Amino acid sequence: MSTVSGMPQVDLVEETFIAAAPALVEARIRQPAFTARLWPDLRLQVQADRGVEGLRWTASGALVGSTEIWLQAYRDGVLVHTYLRCDPTRPNAPTEAVQVSPRAAVRELQRRAKYAKRVLWELKDSVEAGRRPGESAVR
Template identity: 45%
Template structure:
């Protein structure tokens, strides 16, 4: 198991294809973590990218993009061992540094692509993925004409 096994998940309410294109950019990673060299090992289109990592740390990194309703959940993984021995508090600070860099930048990205959208409002031009009435067994509208009947609430 690598010394640093980091995962973060964030919902971005934007077109999944656009998110995949932007987050799949090789230059993006160089900007976010200049001390890491990432080489794409698997480009998975709308599902993300996997990289091998060298430089200040050795291992793997991944964006796994999961389409959810009118956006995409960005699952980020960094599984690496520092290139030089790091232990104790120094290892914790390194982990915190990588997570802080990710959070700062992914939230900036969210602010950019979600600009003008009020919290809870669906993405402009998107169809609602789930619309339900009261929890009384009403039908739930799903994309592409799929219909699913909910179970009545237990009383």
């Protein structure tokens, strides 16, 4: 699954802080429902299981390439780093990368960034439910 130009056309880097134990967040990101919600138009296959530090997948479908969630313990919670390094695919060819215009690539990146942030905030709200600002992280 190589990229068209050597660099992915959609290169998303997103970070969200969750005031919860890394193991608690790890358990949530491993649920198939979470990954299906995060990237509903991609088929993911685990490429690297990093335990409490997250997962890396190969992706095919609407995009082809890789995606990763890296969990970094930070203070009393965890930074959730989300990466999506992919190229758009040809219709009905879920592993065949196709070159798109720079404008189309930026639109796709922006659309996916907004969507990923919404899904990650839903995870944050769910994991931190009942925690008041300034209180210790959820364990």
